[in-house]
Amino acid sequence: MEENNVAQSPEAIAAAAKKKEGLWYNIVHNGPFLLFALPGAIWMIFFFYIPVFANVVAFKEFQFSPDGFLASLAQSKWVGFQNFKFLFTSDAAWLITKNTLLYNLGFITLNLIISVFFAIVMSELRHKRLVKVYQTSMLLPYFLSWVIIGYFVMAFLNPDKGLLNTMLHTNINWYAEPKYWPFILLFIGTWKGIGYNSILYFATVMGIDPTYYEAATVDGANKWQQIKNITIPQLVPLMTLMSILAVGNIFRADFGLFYTVPQNSGALYNVTSVLDTYIYNGLTSTGDIGMSSAASLYQSVVGCILLLITNAIVRRLDSDSALF
Secondary structure, three states: OHHHHHHOOHHHHHHHHHHHOOHHHHHHHOHHHHHHHHHHHHHHHHHHHHHHHHHHHHHEEOOOOOOOHHHHHHHOEEOOOHHHHHHHHOOOHHHHHHHHHHHHHHHHHHHHHHHHHHHHHHHHOOOHHHHHHHHHHHHHHHHOOHHHHHHHHHHHHOOOOOHHHHHHOOOOOHHHOHHHHHHHHHHHHHHHHHHHHHHHHHHHHHOOOHHHHHHHHHOOOOHHHHHHHHHHHHHHHHHHHHHHHHHHOOOOOOHHHHHHOOOOOHHHHHHHOOHHHHHHHHHHHHOOHHHHHHHHHHHHHHHHHHHHHHHHHHHHHOHHHOOO
């Protein structure tokens, strides 16, 4: 009798129903959603997952074969970690690693602070049409290519007819003065991405329950106290998530920013050389695909390790804010 009661209990019925919902059941009942996701999944498989197997090039002295890429891969000599040794023993190894880390730390910090600031400012504006104008204006640079932005920068910094030299009544050759470029690159990189990041934070701010602010107003809290005690704490999970993802890419630099904007000027290499430009210049000058692949693999592996470490630290401090 007791066994029958257990079998007919709601928990048992729910467990039996869940057991019937297998893979085929989910495919049938979620078919439309899966179809929407299918193009993106196929794109990811062909352009992200299948190319992973080509990382073996980093451990070979790659030589082209007329029989195709697979034949070239099979016939190339295995050299182990020789390509990585060349990367780390080069004179530029410390310079490009330092530049990549410092620039990315600057971008992470500036994007976080300025994006949150603009998101909060826009959320406090009462003229909704004006908010849309500001958002569109801030988002526009995000969709511009680095080639176009490079020409904009050239219009300002051109040594002969640049707008900046004309306004300051100077004749500075900006593309031969390394001391200015860390600030220029940080400004341009932040300017380009600030619109996209601020909209993400703005959407989160607008999703905060208004009753929190109503209760704070009743308690006599001013606007700054509401921002400090309600808005910012509600943004912390997203801020943490974005920071974790940014740390995972800390060994990657925006190639267009560091190559196109400074016009690949040799006089600026000490402040514009990062891992991505080093890989490109090495590939174009030496044609050593193995060495370039080793540098790219090094970026991916270190980025993955840093992401896992950062996520583990965040999960220990606040599991709800962790990425996984």
